[in-house]
Amino acid sequence: MGDKRMHKIPGHNDIKWDDKNSDKFRGDIKETGIGFMGYDFDSATEQFKVFLHYDQLYYWKYGEVSKLGKGFVEGEFWGTQCPKCGDKFFPPRVNCWRLDCNLERSDWIKLSETGIVHTFTIAGWSGKSSLKRHPFVLAYVIVDGCNTSIANEIRNIEPWDPEFGMPVKVVWKPKAERQGTVTDWWFEPADGWKAGPMTPEKERMKKLCQPVIEWVQTMK
Amino acid sequence: MHDHLGLVGLPHVRIENGGNTGGSALYGAFLAVKSGLFDCVGVYGWETMDNVTQSQGSEFIALASDTRYEALAGGIYPIYYAAMAYKFMKENNLTEEDFAMAAIKNRNYAADNEKSQFYRSDYNNPKSPYYKKTLTVEDVMESRLISYPLKRLDCCLMSRGGAFTLVTSEEWAKKHAAGNYVEIAGAGLSSCTIRAGDRIDYPGWNEKYGKGYPDMTEFAACRHSGEVAYDMAGIEYKNAAKEIDVAEVHDAFSSSETQIYKALHWCDKDNIQEFVREKRTFLDGDVPTNIGGGLMGYGHPVGATGIMSTLETMYHLNDTAPKKHLSSKTYVKDADTGLVNSHAGTGTSISNFILRRP
Ligand SMILES: [Zn+2]
Numbered sequence: 001m002g003d004k005r006m007h008k009i010p011g012h013n014d015i016k017w018d019d020k021n022s023d024k025f026r027g028d029i030k031e032t033g034i035g036f037m038g039y040d041f042d043s044a045t046e047q048f049k050v051f052l053h054y055d056q057l058y059y060w061k062y063g064e065v066s067k068l069g070k071g072f073v074e075g076e077f078w079g080t081q082c083p084k085c086g087d088k089f090f091p092p093r094v095n096c097w098r099l100d101c102n103l104e105r106s107d108w109i110k111l112s113e114t115g116i117v118h119t120f121t122i123a124g125w126s127g128k129s130s131l132k133r134h135p136f137v138l139a140y141v142i143v144d145g146c147n148t149s150i151a152n153e154i155r156n157i158e159p160w161d162p163e164f165g166m167p168v169k170v171v172w173k174p175k176a177e178r179q180g181t182v183t184d185w186w187f188e189p190a191d192g193w194k195a196g197p198m199t200p201e202k203e204r205m206k207k208l209c210q211p212v213i214e215w216v217q218t219m220k
Numbered sequence: 221m222h223d224h225l226g227l228v229g230l231p232h233v234r235i236e237n238g239g240n241t242g243g244s245a246l247y248g249a250f251l252a253v254k255s256g257l258f259d260c261v262g263v264y265g266w267e268t269m270d271n272v273t274q275s276q277g278s279e280f281i282a283l284a285s286d287t288r289y290e291a292l293a294g295g296i297y298p299i300y301y302a303a304m305a306y307k308f309m310k311e312n313n314l315t316e317e318d319f320a321m322a323a324i325k326n327r328n329y330a331a332d333n334e335k336s337q338f339y340r341s342d343y344n345n346p347k348s349p350y351y352k353k354t355l356t357v358e359d360v361m362e363s364r365l366i367s368y369p370l371k372r373l374d375c376c377l378m379s380r381g382g383a384f385t386l387v388t389s390e391e392w393a394k395k396h397a398a399g400n401y402v403e404i405a406g407a408g409l410s411s412c413t414i415r416a417g418d419r420i421d422y423p424g425w426n427e428k429y430g431k432g433y434p435d436m437t438e439f440a441a442c443r444h445s446g447e448v449a450y451d452m453a454g455i456e457y458k459n460a461a462k463e464i465d466v467a468e469v470h471d472a473f474s475s476s477e478t479q480i481y482k483a484l485h486w487c488d489k490d491n492i493q494e495f496v497r498e499k500r501t502f503l504d505g506d507v508p509t510n511i512g513g514g515l516m517g518y519g520h521p522v523g524a525t526g527i528m529s530t531l532e533t534m535y536h537l538n539d540t541a542p543k544k545h546l547s548s549k550t551y552v553k554d555a556d557t558g559l560v561n562s563h564a565g566t567g568t569s570i571s572n573f574i575l576r577r578p
């Protein structure tokens with residue numbers, strides 16, 4: 001029955017989507033598709049500008065890594081592991097990345113919700129949807145000894161206090177608020193971890209954060 | 221675009237490869253001419269980033285990352301780059317001030333070029349705090365936090381712009397552009413993982429460059445495509461900084477320019493600090509880099525950038541820099557060998573080219 005390395009794709013009629021939540025977090029958002037909203041004209045330079053608005057619900061499918069999304073909703077971390085070489089992946093890879101493993105299919109493994117900070121930064125500016133959260137710490141964390149790291153926020157910490165190699169734990173949103181994405185959880189310092197003393201570098205980071213904190217306070 | 225340039229009927233290919241779009245298009249044209257099928261290929265790119273605000277634009281660009289695992293967590297490219305840069309800074313004994321060297325270099329060179337975005341928005345704008353000012357490391361250190369260790373002046377600009385070049389056979393160039401053309405002596409294009417988080421110890425790169433490579437600090441695709449281009453042009457890696465007379469590299473961030481110095485074999489972990497502090501990439505150094513202002517000073521209209529970098533390198537090799545910059549201050553005289561670097565994602569796709577005065 002075919003090549004075991006292939007990703008299985010259920011037939012269109014084989015998927016019933018019996019657990020539908022597509023409107024669960026929609027709020028007041030209405031799909032309007034594309035629409036012309038108005039125009040501006042500059043008489044001096046004879047320049048004409050048309051305003052459009054585009055609003056469209058779309059989706060991606062997790063496909064073969066669907067267990068990851070379902071796991072997030074349930075409050076579980078699922079990664080994958082190559083049965084040949086033992087490499088562990090989070091986020092999961094369906095096929096091993098080692099050419100010697102010849103695209104071997106990985107197995108699902110449940111991971112502990114702990115990790116080690118590989119590197120991090122203090123974000124003081126970001127995309128429109130994240131501006132009010134600043135300053136926040138974004139870290140690349142190696143979860144449960146995997147061979148890869150994943151980016152997410154570290155909360156419950158002063159922005160200047162994270163350290164390379166510090167232990168972190170996963171904290172989940174309340175179940176009713178989970179959407180099956182990486183925003184269902186974040187990292188926090190592991191129990192028992194204590195921030196080190198202030199250093200000149202941390203003082204420098206703290207000073208850089210102050211205008212950002214003040215700027216965010218002026219936002220509605 | 222090809223329609224309104226009157227090119228209907230000719231073969232056309234759209235190449236979209238993020239920040240490496242220009243370099244990838246140049247690479248495509250290089251292949252087309254090298255194959256012998258075509259003797260004259262037009263390469264053009266553009267971007268109109270001022271149609272949206274900077275934070276909206278950043279979010280659009282972030283959709284080019286792995287949206288499942290990265291963009292949703294609030295990450296935009298400056299944040300990913302900052303996380304990589306911070307570890308690079310620590311492991312290579314560098315400081316924020318060392319990164320700032322590239323930031324002031326490129327902007328101050330851009331101030332010599334009326335066409336550059338920094339000149340128009342800041343240097344020649346009485347309302348800018350940088351009006352008629354030669355930038356210093358302190359200016360960079362005092363600029364607003366974007367994502368530690370990067371501040372506003374460590375980051376490139378968002379731009380509206382376009383660029384065009386022709387890639388032709390040597391016969392065509394001799395006939396139509398005698399005394400003006402330059403040769404593509406080497407070309408390399410390489411890819412890396414979409415997520416920087418997958419690079420801590422990547423098996424494919426381990427085989428080539430050793431255990432623990434590239435980590436989140438090294439641009440493996442830059443090193444590899446650079447080596448391919450050096451090999452083609454007959455440049456020994458250890459002599460690269462001496463053989464290259466002028467370069468334009470992808471300074472999306474001051475930190476990336478610094479990381480690129482190392483990836484291109486201009487320096488290594490042991491001497492990168494002195495390489496930066498001795499200003500080896502300034503006009504009077506071994507490898508004058510981003511004399512045209514780069515992405516931080518000239519601008520970064522994403523689809524046009526790699527072509528802009530190619531042209532800015534060419535201006536020194538065919539001695540048109542004084543005319544193009546309307547100044548002789550930002551002109552590298554007697555340059556014979558140039559390097560062009562174009563870079564996408566978090567180092568996900570990178571090309572390098574060696575250009576030579578024929
Ligand atoms: Zn394997």
